[in-house]
Amino acid sequence: MKEWHLIGMACLLILAAGCSGQGGQGNAGENQTHADPAGFVREAAAFAESAGKDAALAEFGNASGRFSRGSLYIYACDYNGTLLAHPYASEAVGANRGNWTDVRGLPAIRIGAATAANGGGYIAYLYPTPENGSIDEAAEETSLPKIVYVAPAGETWWVASGSYLSGAAGPGTEPYPEPVSAMIDLVERGAAYGRDHGRATAFRAISNQTGTFVDAAGHYLYAYDYNGTLLAHPYLQAAVGSNLIERQDPFGMKNIRALRDTARDGGGFVVFVWPNPDRGNREELKIGYVLPVDETWWVGSGVYLSEITGVDASFPSP
Known part of the structure; x- marks a missing residue:
């Protein structure tokens, strides 16, 4: 301590x-x-x-x-x-x-x-x-x-x-800024849906760009197994089936591994660097939230820092 x-x-x-x-x-x-x-x-x-x-x-x-x-x-x-x-x-x-x-x-x-x-x-x-x-x-x-x-x-x-x-979040709000609260709700709904409907049905729903797991602001749910294999994603469907566990950001963090480990530990927040398509794919910090669905797979989502601050938070690669 x-x-x-x-x-x-x-x-x-x-x-x-x-x-x-x-x-x-x-x-x-x-x-x-x-x-x-x-x-x-x-x-x-x-x-x-x-x-x-x-x-x-x-x-x-x-x-x-x-x-x-x-x-x-x-x-x-x-x-x-x-x-x-x-x-x-x-x-x-x-x-x-x-x-x-x-x-x-x-x-x-x-x-x-x-x-x-x-x-x-x-x-x-x-x-x-x-x-x-x-x-x-x-x-x-x-x-x-x-x-x-x-x-x-x-x-x-x-x-x-x-x-x-x-x-x-400011006085009178609980407990996080709205984009973060919405992200947490999306992940909680996705994990519950996966448990209730099974893998195949859940993967189809998660991969649907106009479905319930893509909101009006473009936030989406994704799913991985604990080996780091992408199982479902509405915008990276060509990568589904790929193992991304060793993916490393420009600062050296293995972000998929960090997300996987957090889900395996019961879920929670992870802060990591990810390209932001709204900023010309410049790197930006992203606050992610993940939850386990069962012993074989997990779901997550994320919010870019600029969505919370209202200020461009992207930066050049080191």
């Missing part, structure tokens, strides 16, 4: 930095919310430019300073993955977490650094929820999606902030 307040993980790429969902406006004088960290992060980057790196890092590391607002606070990392400042984990400053991955293998710090180097933007990752003021980075059962905003603070370092995805 590591005592990094809310995300420590050094920089976690912002990780902790966490999150938000609706693309940031807001300025230094406004009350920032979890749903709007972008303005907060931009404010921090502007402060770093005016005050200088040393003064900025001292302020970012001050738990009583202007950039520590309860659970919304600034982290700073360099482009090698070294944590430069954290208001609640001073003991971790100087640690290099460049090779850190979330519980499903997403290299979040490298993705954060790449996003900051490209001018800044949103990222997402899985991270355990805090318990008793500490974080167990190996606690898969408490890991939930976070959305983070990152921005360059200078030529060699960047800053970030954010929160858990459930906090991005």
Whole structure:
């Protein structure tokens, strides 16, 4: 159990930095919310430019300073993955977490650094929820999606902030932003349909582009077996029957394997990189959700990060 307040993980790429969902406006004088960290992060980057790196890092590391607002606070990392400042984990400053991955293998710090180097933007990752003021980075059962905003603070370092995805839905909503809630519902309905109607009927329904498992926004269900063989897909029917377990994204994550492992463990969220056809097939983080149907196959669906933030979250390949 590591005592990094809310995300420590050094920089976690912002990780902790966490999150938000609706693309940031807001300025230094406004009350920032979890749903709007972008303005907060931009404010921090502007402060770093005016005050200088040393003064900025001292302020970012001050738990009583202007950039520590309860659970919304600034982290700073360099482009090698070294944590430069954290208001609640001073003991971790100087640690290099460049090779850190979330519980499903997403290299979040490298993705954060790449996003900051490209001018800044949103990222997402899985991270355990805090318990008793500490974080167990190996606690898969408490890991939930976070959305983070990152921005360059200078030529060699960047800053970030954010929160858990459930906090991005806004007051009076439960428990996730609408696209994510709809995705979860789609997967739950698909898993139940598969159990009730059997493989052959379910595969036909899942592969039907005008059927019940493709919604008006184009979100769809897919099915795999536990060896990684694609069993049904409405848009990749030529790939049905292919084993994709070793498919690897540009950052080195084997995303089908990660999705399969999550389903095999009982289901849940996975954050991974996938080409977005609405963005010219540029790579983008996608929040996926999977559930087992039985001991032989599973179903899943996903939502691109830009659908949650309303901001283009695609990036060039590393």
